[in-house]
Amino acid sequence: MRYNEKELRALSRQPAELAAELGMRGPKKGSVAKRRLVKLVVNFLFYFRTDEAEPLGALLLERCRVAQEEPGGFSISFVEDPERKYHFECCSQEQCEQWTEALRRASYEYMRRSLIFYRNEIQKMTGKDPLEQFGISEETRFQLSSLPRDGLSARVSSRLDELD
Amino acid sequence: MKLNERSLAFYATCDAPVDNAGFLYKKGGRHAAYHRRWFVLRGNMLFYFEEPGSREPVGVIILEGCTVELVEAAEEFAFAVRFAGARARTYVLAAESQAAMEGWVKALSRASFDYLRLVVRELEQQLAAMRAAGGAAPPRRPSALPPRENGCACAVWSAETPAASPTAPAARPPLPPRRRASAPLAPPDSAPFSRLHEWYGQEVRALRNQWLSSRARP
Secondary structure, eight states, X not given: OEEOHXXXXXXXXXXXXEXXXXXXXXXXXXXXXXXXXXXXXXXXXXXXXXXXXXOSEEEEOTTEEEEEETTTEEEEEXXXXXXXXXXXXXXXXXXXXXXHHHHHTOSHHHHHHXXXXXXXXXXXXXXXXXXXXXXXXXXXXXXXXXXXXXXXXXXXXXXXXXXX | XXXXXXXXXXXXXXXXXXXXXXXXXXXXXXXXXXXXXXXEEETTEEEXXXXXXXXXXXXXXXXXXXXXXXXXXXXXXXXXXXXXXXXXXXXXXXXSSHHHHHHHHHHHHTOOHHHHHHHHHHHHHHHHHHHHTTSSXXXXXXXXXXXXXXXXXXXXXXXXXXXXXXXXXXXXXXXXXXXXXXXXXXXXXXXXXXHHHHHHHHHHHHHHHHHHHHHXXX
């Protein structure tokens, strides 16, 4: 698949939400953990050799599952192939929790759900649509009906129903 | 540079609702021909396929940090997705109608993760402020002094004196959202005047509607 690699590299140089040196092990069997500089920028996780400015690679964090792994680490896998995991080793349980929290919120889909949730909350409190000030209230991607049918959306939707 | 392309392909073809889809002509390179492709916008990724039923995209344009603008081109309904930086690629695309072109320009210019995050943070703050203030907004009355923040609002507020009310102090009307320096919420830089006019007009209309509905309250 073709992609604009130049822009992706430029993105890897943008200010990160979170960055740290972690142990990283790829999903292939028999792969060895290596020290990598790991950087979270928007919905991409970049990883660099610790002494290099150019990233080795990137993971798009959509439709992924982040799980804590004993001891003091976490893994990222993707919905279409849950057994294929990227493993990361942290230096403390705190760091592990910090990363898993940040990674779970780092997808576009998560942001969209949050927006819909806040929009509904504010609408119920004030009777006004807070998206009108941005001129985006009509966009289909922010309607409740645009949420995909999965566990998390069901919870958000039922939460919204409770508030009715 | 490695990229989890398999996951990317699955994200492109999963059954979640898309943010925009349709045929667009894509210019191959600076002196190349246009190719008709099926485009699918999902989040900050613009995928393109040979055709609607294709199982894997031909490619993807990662939209973070881009600007979208109209262009002068031999092709009708053309627009460009431009990136900053020396020797950065500009993607020239052409829609099949004026309406389709406008829809795409609008969708693509607001597609970045950055923009979405800004909106979410703004709403988060609004909600937190509301909860701290105890829920309901205080009754609003136009004050004798129009707000200084937004020059447009001055024309809308009349010079009427606030109704005498011992219990409710005349509260100032809410200030419009502060415009931030960063690009996503700023008006399009290099756009023609008509687009700037429309962009600012939206904000004025929204403010006016807010004021009109607050006046209508008893």
